Amino acid sequence: MTVEFLDLAAARGARGSVKLPGSKSISNRILLLAALAKGTTEVKALLDSDDTQVMLEALKRLGVNWTRHPNSDDYRVEGVGGVFPVKEADLFLGNAGTAFRSLTAACALAGGHYTLTGVPRMHERPIGDLVDAVRQVGADIRYLGSTGFPPLEVRPVSDTGGSLVRVRGNVSSQYLTGLLLSAPLLGREVVVEVEGDLISKPYVEITLNLMKRFGIEVKREGWQRFIVPAATYQSPGSIQVEGDASSASYFLAAGAIGHGPVRVEGVGRNSIQGDVRFAEALARMGAEIGFGPNWIECRLGCADKLHALELDCNHIPDAAMTLAILALFADGTTTLSNIASWRVKETDRIAAMATELRKLGAVVEEGADYIKITPPARLIENAAIDTYDDHRMAMCFSLVSLAGVPIRINDPKCVNKTFPGYWDALASVAA
Ligand SMILES: O=C(O)C1=C[C@@H](OP(=O)(O)O)[C@@H](O)[C@H](O)C1
Ligand SMILES: C=C(OP(=O)(O)O)C(=O)O
Numbered sequence: 001m002t003v004e005f006l007d008l009a010a011a012r013g014a015r016g017s018v019k020l021p022g023s024k025s026i027s028n029r030i031l032l033l034a035a036l037a038k039g040t041t042e043v044k045a046l047l048d049s050d051d052t053q054v055m056l057e058a059l060k061r062l063g064v065n066w067t068r069h070p071n072s073d074d075y076r077v078e079g080v081g082g083v084f085p086v087k088e089a090d091l092f093l094g095n096a097g098t099a100f101r102s103l104t105a106a107c108a109l110a111g112g113h114y115t116l117t118g119v120p121r122m123h124e125r126p127i128g129d130l131v132d133a134v135r136q137v138g139a140d141i142r143y144l145g146s147t148g149f150p151p152l153e154v155r156p157v158s159d160t161g162g163s164l165v166r167v168r169g170n171v172s173s174q175y176l177t178g179l180l181l182s183a184p185l186l187g188r189e190v191v192v193e194v195e196g197d198l199i200s201k202p203y204v205e206i207t208l209n210l211m212k213r214f215g216i217e218v219k220r221e222g223w224q225r226f227i228v229p230a231a232t233y234q235s236p237g238s239i240q241v242e243g244d245a246s247s248a249s250y251f252l253a254a255g256a257i258g259h260g261p262v263r264v265e266g267v268g269r270n271s272i273q274g275d276v277r278f279a280e281a282l283a284r285m286g287a288e289i290g291f292g293p294n295w296i297e298c299r300l301g302c303a304d305k306l307h308a309l310e311l312d313c314n315h316i317p318d319a320a321m322t323l324a325i326l327a328l329f330a331d332g333t334t335t336l337s338n339i340a341s342w343r344v345k346e347t348d349r350i351a352a353m354a355t356e357l358r359k360l361g362a363v364v365e366e367g368a369d370y371i372k373i374t375p376p377a378r379l380i381e382n383a384a385i386d387t388y389d390d391h392r393m394a395m396c397f398s399l400v401s402l403a404g405v406p407i408r409i410n411d412p413k414c415v416n417k418t419f420p421g422y423w424d425a426l427a428s429v430a431a
Contacts, residue, residue: 014258020243039235202274255298
């Protein structure tokens with residue numbers, strides 16, 4: 001039976017601890033790297049969600065053997081050493097940007113005939129900058145629908161391509177990530193130059209970090225030039241997936257909204273995910289943050305209100321949505337800027353946020369790349385929040401219930417994109 005909405009009762013606060021699901025960004029990168037590598041990789045604590053399931057299924061269709069160990073989120077992936085064994089396949093990638101963009105580059109350079117499709121929203125998410133880039137190294141890639149958007153068809157790469165690729169980085173960093181991950185498939189040194197500003201830089205750091213774990217070290221000059229050596233990925237043997245830092249943001253925010261303390265387990269001080277810097281923003285709003293090697297904790301402390309914030313959120317595009325909810329509990333107007341990429345993600349997140357925040361009584365101003373939120377004196381109770389098939393909309397708005405404000409979340413199952421256990425985790429911290 002489909003649950004069409006979820007009524008969240010008013011809770012008196014939040015405290016406790018949550019074990020985070022694996023990072024989506026790390027899981028999907030590791031799956032592709034392990035698939036392309038020489039040797040077998042044991043992957044520990046992979047995220048089990050829609051976005052990783054589509055990646056696993058696509059790899060299986062490309063001829064990559066993997067098995068899941070019984071009763072666990074641990075997998076064994078048998079690397080194919082740079083060449084997908086199956087030369088013709090149709091891949092369905094849902095709305096998983098990390099899977100779609102990285103597999104587009106991998107399939108385009110892997111020497112087969114493939115189609116890549118997704119859900120209707122995926123077909124509205126731009127991919128032209130990546131297609132333009134892989135064409136420069138000889139990829140034969142066509143649009144099956146509108147120019148610049150999925151679905152795509154790729155055919156075997158020709159040998160006429162060069163070794164210098166220019167890619168635009170101001171719409172999504174996933175294009176550069178896709179290119180970097182697959183550049184070693186060309187068997188020659190490749191220089192990648194970024195045109196214009198690169199957004200969401202910490203995600204490219206995750207890419208470089210994991211490529212290194214699989215034996216390929218990229219040299220870079222700032223964020224403009226990347227030199228990928230001619231080499232084959234080598235399995236590291238075994239690799240652990242960190243807990244998801246974007247998923248952590250909901251529970252850290254819960255610790256601030258519901259007084260806390262709330263602890264997340266699975267990410268900590270040495271995380272390679274940029275979204276751990278959400279904790280810095282929370283601290284600037286007045287929450288108390290503690291960091292351990294593998295945990296982060298948040299409580300409101302002596303403050304009884306959060307401070308409003310003005311923040312350039314380009315480095316934390318996903319966790320920044322959680323700040324928009326915290327703004328409802330702040331003592332003034334919060335401005336989140338440099339978030340144009342929100343408009344081309346699971347939904348137009350600036351428009352969706354503005355519409356739904358207004359249902360709670362907030363005064364919201366939106367621009368092409370910013371949102372400004374002024375909270376009402378009292379939040380409106382029992383608002384029915386539309387989630388636009390966007391997991392983060394559902395998780396963000398659920399937090400309001402922890403401040404004693406009952407709320408209805410429409411289509412709560414959309415959390416399955418990255419966090420199928422979210423509703424149980426939320427109930428476990430609600431006081
Ligand atoms: O590379 C990644 O894993 C991601 C990059 C970001 O996208 P953009 O680079 O499009 O901002 C982020 O929003 C997405 O959830 C995951
Ligand atoms: C933007 C997101 O996902 P993706 O681009 O990987 O589909 C997200 O998880 O917030």
